[in-house]
Amino acid sequence: xxxxxxxxxxxxxxxxxxxxxxxxxxxAGGVLLGAIPGxxxxxxxxxxxPFSFGMDLIPSIGLLLGIYCGxxxxxxxxxILIHAxxxxxxxxxxxxxxxxxxxxxxxxxxxxxxxxxxxxxxxGALIMTFLSPLVAKVAMKFTSAEMLMLAVFGLSVIIxxxxxxxxxxxxxxxxxxxxxxxxxxxxxxKQRFTFGVTSLKGGLSFIPVLIGxxxxxxxxAGVERILSGRESAQAKSTEKITRVxxxxxxxAQTAPNILTGGIIGTFIGAIPGAGGDIAVFVSxxxxxxxxxxxxxxxxxxxxxxxxxxxxxNGCSGGAMIPLLSLGVPGDSVTAILLGxxxxxxxxxxxxxxxxxxxxxxxxFAALMLANxxxxxxxxxxxxxxxxxxxxxxxxxxxxxLVVSLLGAFSINKNVFDIGVCVFFGVIGWLMNKYEFxxxxxxxxxxxxxxxxxxxxxxxxxNQGNFGAIIHYPIAIGFFVVAVGVVIFSLINQRKxxxxxxxxxxxxxx
Amino acid sequence: xEVKKTETKAFSNLIVSMxxxxxxxxxxxxxxxxxxxxxxxxxxxxxxxxxxxGMAVFTVILLIQSLLKLKGMKAxxxxxxxxxxxxxxxxxGVLAALFVILLxxxxxxxxxSLGYVVVSFLLCGIIMWMIGLRSPVKLILISLLVPLGxxxxxxxxxxxxxxxxxxxxLKDLVDKI
Numbered sequence: 001x002x003x004x005x006x007x008x009x010x011x012x013x014x015x016x017x018x019x020x021x022x023x024x025x026x027x028a029g030g031v032l033l034g035a036i037p038g039x040x041x042x043x044x045x046x047x048x049x050p051f052s053f054g055m056d057l058i059p060s061i062g063l064l065l066g067i068y069c070g071x072x073x074x075x076x077x078x079x080i081l082i083h084a085x086x087x088x089x090x091x092x093x094x095x096x097x098x099x100x101x102x103x104x105x106x107x108x109x110x111x112x113x114x115x116x117x118x119x120x121x122x123x124g125a126l127i128m129t130f131l132s133p134l135v136a137k138v139a140m141k142f143t144s145a146e147m148l149m150l151a152v153f154g155l156s157v158i159i160x161x162x163x164x165x166x167x168x169x170x171x172x173x174x175x176x177x178x179x180x181x182x183x184x185x186x187x188x189x190k191q192r193f194t195f196g197v198t199s200l201k202g203g204l205s206f207i208p209v210l211i212g213x214x215x216x217x218x219x220x221a222g223v224e225r226i227l228s229g230r231e232s233a234q235a236k237s238t239e240k241i242t243r244v245x246x247x248x249x250x251x252a253q254t255a256p257n258i259l260t261g262g263i264i265g266t267f268i269g270a271i272p273g274a275g276g277d278i279a280v281f282v283s284x285x286x287x288x289x290x291x292x293x294x295x296x297x298x299x300x301x302x303x304x305x306x307x308x309x310x311x312x313n314g315c316s317g318g319a320m321i322p323l324l325s326l327g328v329p330g331d332s333v334t335a336i337l338l339g340x341x342x343x344x345x346x347x348x349x350x351x352x353x354x355x356x357x358x359x360x361x362x363x364f365a366a367l368m369l370a371n372x373x374x375x376x377x378x379x380x381x382x383x384x385x386x387x388x389x390x391x392x393x394x395x396x397x398x399x400x401l402v403v404s405l406l407g408a409f410s411i412n413k414n415v416f417d418i419g420v421c422v423f424f425g426v427i428g429w430l431m432n433k434y435e436f437x438x439x440x441x442x443x444x445x446x447x448x449x450x451x452x453x454x455x456x457x458x459x460x461x462n463q464g465n466f467g468a469i470i471h472y473p474i475a476i477g478f479f480v481v482a483v484g485v486v487i488f489s490l491i492n493q494r495k496x497x498x499x500x501x502x503x504x505x506x507x508x509x
Numbered sequence: 510x511e512v513k514k515t516e517t518k519a520f521s522n523l524i525v526s527m528x529x530x531x532x533x534x535x536x537x538x539x540x541x542x543x544x545x546x547x548x549x550x551x552x553x554x555x556x557x558x559x560x561x562x563g564m565a566v567f568t569v570i571l572l573i574q575s576l577l578k579l580k581g582m583k584a585x586x587x588x589x590x591x592x593x594x595x596x597x598x599x600x601x602g603v604l605a606a607l608f609v610i611l612l613x614x615x616x617x618x619x620x621x622s623l624g625y626v627v628v629s630f631l632l633c634g635i636i637m638w639m640i641g642l643r644s645p646v647k648l649i650l651i652s653l654l655v656p657l658g659x660x661x662x663x664x665x666x667x668x669x670x671x672x673x674x675x676x677x678x679l680k681d682l683v684d685k686i
Contacts, residue, residue, distance in 0.1 A: 167570045227640065
């Protein structure tokens, strides 16, 4: 590594006012877009890419990376405050973030999310700087067998996010995987479960389902609670936010989760086709498994927020690895970034490290700057964002509903998606009522298509012989880890149930 | 106070698992309608069927668990607690939830013809009134300004074209400005 060039590139980027301004603007835009349910970081980058046409490469990359990093954090704001993840990558943040907000700790949850996002992003950027060629080489060896087993590995965390009933968690997961099969099948284009509805041919859009299951279901349940007298309509958070960053004790408490989350996020982000949405669940399950008090996870603890938020921002660095070293985008945002590079006459790939090394280092620096900009914007906004929950519930619920339904519409500009959103709102409400966990559906919706496509591809390549998987050592490795995770999660869940029963008995005495 | 067996969580699990089994049988029958593909190692119906089988296996487990619990349930068992209900006659909250769902269905049907701002104004206003907001000023201001503000953000800043229905003139006005 050319250290002199690396340092001078960092200095060039950090001292260039245009780059600073563009990255800050990008981060602010990303945070705002990410916070709107239905608006993803991908959409933000796609929307704002025309503004970068007239700029030089580094300011435009700074702008786009700012949106990317800001969007990743922004998604957590609505997940924490209104139970509607702004982006799919924030889907796991609500597991602990929303209960924290309900306990009157919305400000703390937001500051932990922001700080963890920043640290995760920095970890991702550092790993990208030092390990990008190596990681990319491993990730690019992945064939359909490895991708299939990666999806299976991702699904193995379902047990640890299933809550009290593993059977219910697995029913939710299989239901989610079944939902993924609606529409034209990806290999032979045969219609499945479309019932003659044209809008179903393309399958269910992920975002309307996500918004329905979480936000709309929460509004329906909230109205029910108010009218049945279990919640006050005038209820509002009275939390006083005295600081925008978490205190030293919280940082020390969450540091291991941030570190592991950042590393998990970076490595998963480096695998093309796998992104923040998968990494957050893997990180959550991993950190919960290692925790001394796994029974507290999901009840509103900062560790849960830290584990997920550091993972999704770690992905931003990870996703840049295959982009820069092989010219293959790691996710949809980096696919757009690839377009931005090509527009500027630069072809990312192995040759970029030879012919455009200063540019590569400047991109590393721009990612680091984007994370700093996100932290600044986040610090400035925590108090403002937290004000949302200080609204009375009787005003907040209807507002969430109309904003969420618009978010569902905006994805494909299709009224059908609002119907899908409402339908899954009802499903989510019923599932909550009868204690079926929602997160496994989400994970299944993310991993289902990846699982099926690679399963079909693998079986076609091997003439229907699934046993051929033994010739793929990395795939077998993933499978072994997945089995280990399942066994570990089962033991862990048993411990949680035992501890909860003991606590209950002690309380009764 | 001891909860009646038919009102426990274990009993509701039993009913839910039976309903799920019906759904799974229906889904399996529907999967028979998926066309086959000649020479394919994996048919288009294979993956959904694996998922239906997986779902059915765990539904049966839930059903057996519920039956066993109901047979010898202790009072301190978590599944002996009172279950949530869908009885809208007994529970005003459930009735309100069903009404909100009905409103949302209406919202979908009238979204295009009336436009986002009008349907959102009605939805927002009715729900706020239903859950106890009686100040007409707050009711009207919030129900009007939130959808209007959201429309402006999406239309002007994010370039998302949202149906305005009867308020189409607003779009023309904003375009002129």
